[in-house]
Amino acid sequence: MTGLVIALVIIMLLGIGGAIGWLFLSKEHNEARNLSLDGVDFSRLKDGTYIGEYEGGMYKWRANKAKVVISSGKVIDIELLSSSDPGAKNTDQIALYDRVIDAQSLEVDAISGATLTSKAYLKAVESALEQAKK
Amino acid sequence: MNQTAPAQSIIYGMGTVISSKVFGEQAKEALKAAEEEVVRLEGLLSRFLPESEISRINNSAGICYEKISSETYEVLLRADEYSKCCPGCFDVTVAPLIDLWRNARGTAKPPDKSVIKRILSQVDYTNLIINPCEKAVYLKSTGQFLDLGGIGKGFAADLILKVFKKYEVSSAFTNFGGNVAAIGTKPDGSPWRIGIQHPRNENSIIGIVAIVNQSVVTSGDYQQYFIGNNNKRYHHILNPSTGYPSESGLVSATIIADSSVAADALSTILFIAGMNKGIELLKSFPETEAILIDKDLQVYITQGLKECFQTVERVKINILDPII
Missing domain, CATH: 3.10.520.10 (ApbE-like domains)
Structure with a gap:
């Protein structure tokens, strides 16, 4: 009987511990999920090498440090310098960082050789007409 | 700034x-x-506007010289330069050929070989005579006409x-x-x-x-x-x-x-x-x-x-x- 009570107490304690743990975990997850990226104006970047740091949320689980190289006004390289996640390797981040480089690289002032019928032009004309409406 | x-x-x-x-x-x-400048230039250089200087030159092909503005003169001079330094790759008298192929686009069928050959004989930039003193130009053969497509x-x-x-x-x-x-x-x-x-x-x-x-x-x-x-x-x-x-x-x-x-x-x-x-x-x-x-x-x-x-x-x- 005593054994059963002890077992129950242990199970209860584990359960409470798990629930409390989960509570903290989900708080942290939520925080990470709701992390807002404010957007960068890629047209206004000064050349240089910059180190960026994120403190990693309430438990510092996602702390990491990245190096960003800007040349001729554009991001040409991003490297993960350190991470509190022992599983993170620089290679894991490459795909993600490449997407950042690609996204900014698509920002252009004008397109050479675009056809007269190309949708881009039609869009531009459309937006001009929209403005003309006001 | x-x-x-x-x-x-x-x-x-x-x-x-x-x-x-x-x-x-x-x-x-x-x-x-x-x-305003675009409108002015189009008025000088478009071969689709009957009053333009290029139209005037085209209408006088095989007939007489036409006096032109310094802008039209300048662009024709440049076209002539490129025709000369890159023979066979650039020709400001290619217009009849352009029209032939433009019509072909409508039917999605290339023009007849014989027609292309005949029209091609009209394409010859050396027939564009430029008189720098008078700022006047003359297209030697009737049926020839200018198009500034590749340069205008x-x-x-x-x-x-x-x-x-x-x-x-x-x-x-x-x-x-x-x-x-x-x-x-x-x-x-x-x-x-x-x-x-x-x-x-x-x-x-x-x-x-x-x-x-x-x-x-x-x-x-x-x-x-x-x-x-x-x-x-x-x-x-x-x-x-x-x-x-x-x-x-x-x-x-x-x-x-x-x-x-x-x-x-x-x-x-x-x-x-x-x-x-x-x-x-x-x-x-x-x-x-x-x-x-x-x-x-x-x-x-x-x-x-x-x-x-x-x-x-x-x-x-x-x-x-x-x-x-």
Whole structure:
């Protein structure tokens, strides 16, 4: 009987511990999920090498440090310098960082050789007409 | 420099869409003046306006000289220069051939060989006689006529920038139907970033070139074309020596040069000349860079673009040997 009570107490304690743990975990997850990226104006970047740091949320689980190289006004390289996640390797981040480089690289002032019928032009004309409406 | 919001405009003129962005205190006035300049130039250079100077020359073909304005004279002189230095790749009298193929587009069938041969005999720039003293020109044969397709937009873009400069603009660009020409840098000092149209994917670009005080013009086989029964692509850039759409192995040729008239003419010329002959021709034009794309969508750039060209989506860049 005593054994059963002890077992129950242990199970209860584990359960409470798990629930409390989960509570903290989900708080942290939520925080990470709701992390807002404010957007960068890629047209206004000064050349240089910059180190960026994120403190990693309430438990510092996602702390990491990245190096960003800007040349001729554009991001040409991003490297993960350190991470509190022992599983993170620089290679894991490459795909993600490449997407950042690609996204900014698509920002252009004008397109050479675009056809007269190309949708881009039609869009531009459309937006001009929209403005003309006001 | 005034760093306030730029003035922008999109207008339709010279058969194309012209969008411009201008920074400066007098940006709005500059744009307005540029719009008037487009109308004025179209009035001189369009062969589709019966009162234009080009129409006048065409109507007097085989009959008499026509006195022309300094602008028309200048553009014809430049066209003549390019015809001479790149024989077989550029001809300002190619208009009858253009019309023949334009009609063919409607039926999606290439014109008859015999018809092409007959029309081709009318294409000959040496029949355009220019009298520099009188600023008058004469087309020798009846049935010949001029078209400024491969040079007019670039010429006009240069004049638009000239108008901007009159209004003390030191940062601007105009995109003259795909011919891009820029003054200076962006107000923050960074170069203008000009996308190069992807030759096979209408909604994307294949690369980006950074320019300062330069013009970028691309000629490609992806505009105004039809696919024939044989699955062949009949596009709008005609080889004036064969009478057929150019088949040089290139699907796109971009020129980056100090003037837009040079970039316009040379992009057409290189597209027709092809990779090897084109690079050879470039030797006569210092400070001129090229981006050439072949049928397999391989991208080749000249040495001078190494630092200012990037492709998107990991397209490989091949750097051409130095031009000596």
